[in-house]
Each structure stands twice: as C-alpha cells, then as structure tokens.
Amino acid sequence: MRLTDYTDYSLRVLLYLxxxxxxxxxxxxxxxxxxxxxxxxxxxxxxxxxxGWIETVRGRNGGLRFAERSRALTVGEVVRAMESDFALVACLPDQHGAHRSCVIMPACRLREALDAAGKAFLAELDRYTIGEVAQPHGALSSLLGLGGAVIPIVPVAPTPSA
Incomplete structure (x- = not known):
C-alpha cells in the first residue's frame, strides 16, 4: 500500500506545526x-x-498554527480523511461502496485477505497520535530548521576485519 503525496504532505504539515x-x-x-x-x-x-486540525491567522503577521486538540488526532484519522480510496484491488468496495466485478469473486479468498490487510494497516496507524509522532521535539526541531537542540552524530568505530 502506498499513500499519496497529498496524505504524506498533510502528515508533514501537522508534524511541523x-x-x-x-x-x-x-x-x-x-x-x-x-x-x-x-x-x-x-x-x-x-x-x-x-x-479544524490547524488554525489559520490572516493578515500581515498571519500564518498557521497547530490546533491543540489535534495532539490526540491519530495518524489513521488523518490518512482516512486525506486518502480518496483504500480499495487495494478493484473488487474491494471504494469509499462510495462501488466495486468492479471479477470472474472468481464468488470463491476468491484473496479479496478477504487484502481487505483484512487494509483494515490492519489503518488499525496500526490508529495506535499513534500526531502528538506522539511529533516526538522528540528537540531532534525534529533541529532537522526542520526550527532552532531546536542539535543532536550530535556519534560515529561508530569500524569493526576490525578478520
């Protein structure tokens, strides 16, 4: 399964804010x-x-800010809202309940397996909130150029070759 760039960017904006x-x-x-x-x-x-996940402030000194209630928002909720279709194959129902027929559909167990896999994927994403994945703030701040603490990179000594 691959998320669209749109969903990826949505998650990135939420993390940044x-x-x-x-x-x-x-x-x-x-x-x-x-x-x-x-x-x-x-x-x-x-x-x-x-x-309502972010707040916008208009005007000369305006911008965007994270809506505090969004800390409890799950990654799964964001993905569900931003993705337009979770049907892994054409015979699974899309967000409108439509699906294409397949000649083996009456006896196909693959469809059931793929449906379960998609549900498991979203269930796993529901285990993480935006507030949790936005940690550690210091390291992420530094990487995003927000002036957080610089995390030193400690080189690993090479192992002697035999």
Missing amino acids: AVRGDGLSTIQDISQAYGISKNHLMKVVQQLAEH
Missing part, C-alpha cells in the same frame, strides 16, 4: 523545511484547516 508549538508558521516556512513546493502545500493546508 506540532513541533513548532504555539508560534505561527507560513506555508513558505514549511515548504523550505521539507523542500516541497508551496503550491502543493496550499491545498493541503486548506483542507487541514477545514477539518
């Missing part, structure tokens, strides 16, 4: 931190705001 905390950020800030086009992020940010 969760790590940033109460301060305002701009789409430009997030774009630069991840190396993602501003144009791609604009629609993502709009939908995240419509869900």
